[in-house]
Amino acid sequence: MRPFTYTRAKDVAAAVTDIRANSEARFIAGGTNLLDLMKIDVMKPRHLVDITRLALDTIEETDEGGLRLGALVTNADTAYHEQVEKRYPLLSHAILAGATAQLRNKATDAGNLLQRTRCYYFYDTDTACNKREPGTGCSAISGYNRNHAILGHSEHCIATHPSDMAVGLAALDARILVTGPQGERMLPISDLHRLPGNTPEKDTNLGENEIITAIELPPQGFAQHFTYLKNRDRASYAFALVSVAAGLEIEGGVIREARIALGGVAHKPWRRPEAEAMLRGKKASRENFQPVADAYVQGAKGFEHNTFKIELARRSIVRALMTAAKIEE
Amino acid sequence: MEKNTTASVSKEKISLTINGTEQQLEVEVWTTLLDLLREHLQLTGTKKGCDQGQCGACTILLDGNRINSCLSLAVMHDGSEITTIEGLAQGDELHPVQQAFIDHDAFQCGYCTPGQICSTIGLIKEGKAKTVDDIRDLMSGNICRCGAYSNIVKVVQEALERSQQA
Known part of the structure; x- marks a missing residue:
């Protein structure tokens, strides 16, 4: 690891001040992704601001009846939190589908959202990668691209976002609380991550010196009808080829609300609200789920090694919705 | 600045x-x-x-x-x-999980074993593993290249049962 300097911030304001005062600085909390990337020279910060002492490590009730997850709560403490398990089991399942127990004990909720892609070429400093070194080209487009995007990619980058938690949060319409030099703001999780376009080096829409302080879960947790379906090459500790977070609100067999977010297919969790709306007022059934699945992958384009993911996504959506609706055939 | x-x-x-x-x-x-x-x-x-x-x-x-x-x-x-x-050991007395690794022959080269043992102790403390499949999933952060997994799972199972009796 390259040498760097270090400060330990005592509160959010000090953290924002420290990150601005040092060039090429990064926040560090769990460190499970950043230190890994620093060891192999993919990320080369010259200064780290330790934010683990900030008072952002609690889960609290919100006035609207939801939960606020402090940015520094670990993934394990979130997934196993009594209220999360009870009211947002979709989120628990999504978190526990990712990483290992050791990593989840250390990784924080905000850090999970800000982890970098696991594109093989992003990790391999001997190859071209527009995300790692803008302007060098994308090795994945014509290389081995099994875990790459089928939706929303650009000619500059076909990387996927690796987080399972983010996919669960996308289905829950979570909100991200952020503090920066200009003060606080809140953004929907759908606006946190971005598509690669011409600037794949940018994973998110956060400002340079902004820090995530919390994640808010709205009251609707879909605790009755949900599933997190993850397809991967190993039974455990592998990133998703295609994952589906599905939540349904069903009354008398009729769907009142449907949420579907896909992981492993794009640079961000993939939602299509207009396709979800197709299910409103409909009966929960395979016949009604199929057109939604078709709509979700509309415009998908695969590459040499990942075209199978288009059909996999389509079938996974139907299966996830069937599971969430508790329909057995 | x-x-x-x-x-x-x-x-x-x-x-x-x-x-x-x-x-x-x-x-x-x-x-x-x-x-x-x-x-x-x-x-x-x-x-x-x-x-x-x-x-x-x-x-x-x-x-x-x-x-x-x-x-x-x-x-x-x-x-x-x-x-x-x-x-982990108290003097010459091994921690029960250490002893269980020996009793069940749950290693070959032994390089992964200290990590496996600490991980097992962590797993027991977390209290989330209920089934053999849970054990396999929650121990997936520890790789054994000799492939001693089947005996490692037995150790974790036994250690879990013992901790529930205690």
């Missing part, structure tokens, strides 16, 4: 309680817990496998929780309690 920022450092004095003994240490800020244990304190029972958080050979207990020491900066854990494989 703005005024009133915290002074940047590349070395820092920290205090860690390692296997029950409080130690005052001065570390370069880029030193991982794993390198601190192995290179500075000669506690080489904790192993460096991949150094990327993938193999679990470096698993230790940090304030009672299993973590990958290779992906942890020592400086960030000032004030913490660390337990490594060296801290």
